[in-house]
Amino acid sequence: MDMDKVYNSKEVEKKWSKYWVENKTFSAKIDKNKKPFTIVIPPANVTGSLHMGHALNTTLQDIIIRFKKMQGYNTLWVPGTDHGGIATQNVVEKLLKKEGITKYDLGREKFLEKMWQWRSETGDTILDQLKMIGCGLDWDRVSFTMDESRSKSVKKAFIQLFEKGLIYRGKRLVNWCPRCSTALSDIEVEYEDEKSNLWHIKYPLRDSDGYIIVATTRPETMLGDTAVAVNPDDERYTHLVGKTLKLPLVNREIKIVSDYIIDKSFGTGAVKVTPAHDVTDNEIAKRSNLETIEIIDINGKMINVPAKYQGLSVEEARKEVVKDLEEAGFLAKIEDYAHSVGRCYRCSTKVEPLMSEQWFLNVGEMSKKAVDAANDSKTVFHPQSWKRPYILWLENLRDWCISRQIWWGHRIPIYYCVDDKGNRTNCKPIASFDKPKECPHCKGKNFVQDEDVLDTWFSSALWPISVFGWGENENSQDLKYFYPTSVLATGHEIIYLWVARMVQFGLEFMKDVPYKDIFIHGIVRDKHGKKMSKSLGNVVDPRDIIEKYGTDALRFALAQSAAPGRDMQISEESFLAARNFANKVWNASRFILMNLEGIDKLDEKIKAAELADEWIIAEFESTLEKVKTAYDSYNTDAAAREIYDFFWTKYCDWYIELSKIRMTSSDINVKRQVLSILIYILKGTLQLLSPVMPFITSEIWQILNKDEKIIAESVFPKTKDSGFLESLEKMRIMQDIIVKIRTLRSEMNISPAVQIEALFDILDENKEKTVKENEHYIKQLAKIISIQFGKNIERPKNSALAVAGGFEIFLPLEGLIDIEKEKSRLSKEIAIAKQEVERTTAKLSNENFVKRAPKAEVEKIQTRLNDATVKIEKINESLKFLG
């Protein structure tokens, strides 16, 4: 039972993280008698290692899981990792680059071997780290988005959607990353402001002398222009609509068209239209039946342009075009201009919109269903402020480009019939799990598979169903029992990228949402509010925090700062404070255990013997309620704060201190009685705290109850009302008196070692009984040797005065008191009391207040006025007495 004076987190953490895994504490089996509570973890990329974001995200989920488990749910938290598509391929490509080779040198097959090798070597790092920080995951259910089972889900989903006609192939304008050499979906593009120019270019009319000026941020694309567009209501240009222009440098004839999308007030009100390389232009082109000329290829090089520009990069072409326009007199002016530029979310390269043959998913119907689900509260955001942006996004969603021109990922399960020479036939492509045996159209037996892979988010979107074997096992009992899951916890950065798509796929394949509650937490920032990033050098590594302060401190600090939906600024001090709290818990427990020495048996039932007992029980019951409510609504911050406040400022500072009176009693039964309450409250608090700080609470719990279940499997305290509410007010009176006396002692510089007497002059007879019954509290905590009660007690010479708890309290301080100091202190007290009199009098003399405010409120103010008046009177007497 020996406990170190300081909590040693390292040993305890090693012990328990191992225990939970080895004993399969958090493994879940179907149990139809229990309600399931399920969470699927947001699968971390295999490239990842634990950072603050993970630590926060997984801590929050673990808190929920541990809480629900103690409440009797059959909890399941599914772990796993994501193959991470482009991001992961980029990592391995970089490694290859160091060896001086490219993926093309290796070829697809060999490159994929490298990828798998790398993934098997380092891909589980993050999972091991999650074990370390105590996550209550079911380690028998580790899933990976590219393992066999998950791959079957992906294929099944694709085939089903394809056969339903929702997946189609088409040549469309897509976001192209020239560096990754792949298409990206709309949300994989991040926009960033950039200082640039607005070039004003003259486009001469073919049939007259005039010209029209267009303004553009991308002059090089003028080589691919097929029209100029103006707003039909723009009077400056109405007479020109339908006229023909001669495109400078190219000399192609293009028309002036009208389109309502054009903003009359922007630039010159006339816009050059490049349908192949701009989204808006592409739409204008569709409406006006314009020709589309591709002038940039997938490598970012110019094509289909006059010879002198052919093959140039976009940047080079821009310089040349601007120079040539200027020389030929077509450049009207150049303005400074800031606008946002799309960049690849994986490598930050500027994205090039261009025409490309891709696979698309028609999301119209799925979006509608997801919107309905949100409107019908089948999905609920915490905080709810995310609902609107989420719905808006879904409503404006365009078809999802799901194909990627990379190698790492789920290869699209589409097979093309080919002839003997390997050329594609005209037969319809076939969507299939495996290579088809025979083409149903031409009976041919040769096929090639589509070269592209699926967007990594396609498999992520299936996660809540794929982890339960959807697609592999037609009759998955797990899926029936655990789906829909209970809550999804994630940061707001992937609401669209991931959350929305899971909902869409859940509704599509399971006819039900994947989870009801969507718990959105913030992002961890540094103490200056900056996003943590390697380049800024402000990254706080959770592993360093664990090393220095312990995992429980890390978890507590994160939980405490994580108000739903809000970003949090976190600094070293918060971890330090949490570590200190852990130590406090440790030492309070140590105190109790020390006093347990030699006590063989405790009382079975707790029995409140005096005021402090009733009070701490009432306080605990109220704390329990608040903590439960907080956990249930994902307000871990409130839960952490409530527990901290209760344990430290109520249990430790008051109850334990008061318990010492009985603890030193020679009567073993007295000691036994108070210990039973001390332990009852301690155990209860440990249970409230254990979802947040599982390690230290597990350890103490085990020391306390050698043979009982571990705390993670214990039953969470049930709501109770012992009817001790009156004790709260009584205790408040006692605390008021004790604090006032302490303040006097402190201000008079009287050492705690000096025991002094006190005279209590009774002012309020209603409080007399309570104070007399509990005078030993005052003696113990205010270091008073004896108390003499009486009425109209004459103030002793050289004494200090306090008015508190319905008493005028004199402390005779012969030889200890500084009369001048006492006088000035009393004057200050009087000033404060006078303010109180002013405030309350003002209120009470306000007719409207007395008339309209609730009675209780008026009485309260009246009492305050009376108290202050008495106080002033008494202090004045004392001042006179002092001379």
Added chain:
RNA sequence: GGGCAGUUAGCUCAGCUGGAAGAGCAUUUCCCUUACAAGGAAGAGGUCGCAGGUUCAAGUCCUGCACUGCCCACCA
């Protein structure tokens, strides 16, 4: 351009349905009191972003503004 948050003590933040401004860290004084100096006791520190309004009463509700951050958008 639209939307959403935030603005309370030097710093990080609590303050639920409106009724006397709170915590932690930092700071000052005293204390190694036999659970804890990673501690205890006490103190100092705020006209709750600004301006209006509703109300007997506003940090709390309403309107407008300012600043900060985030998200969205077809910013040529």
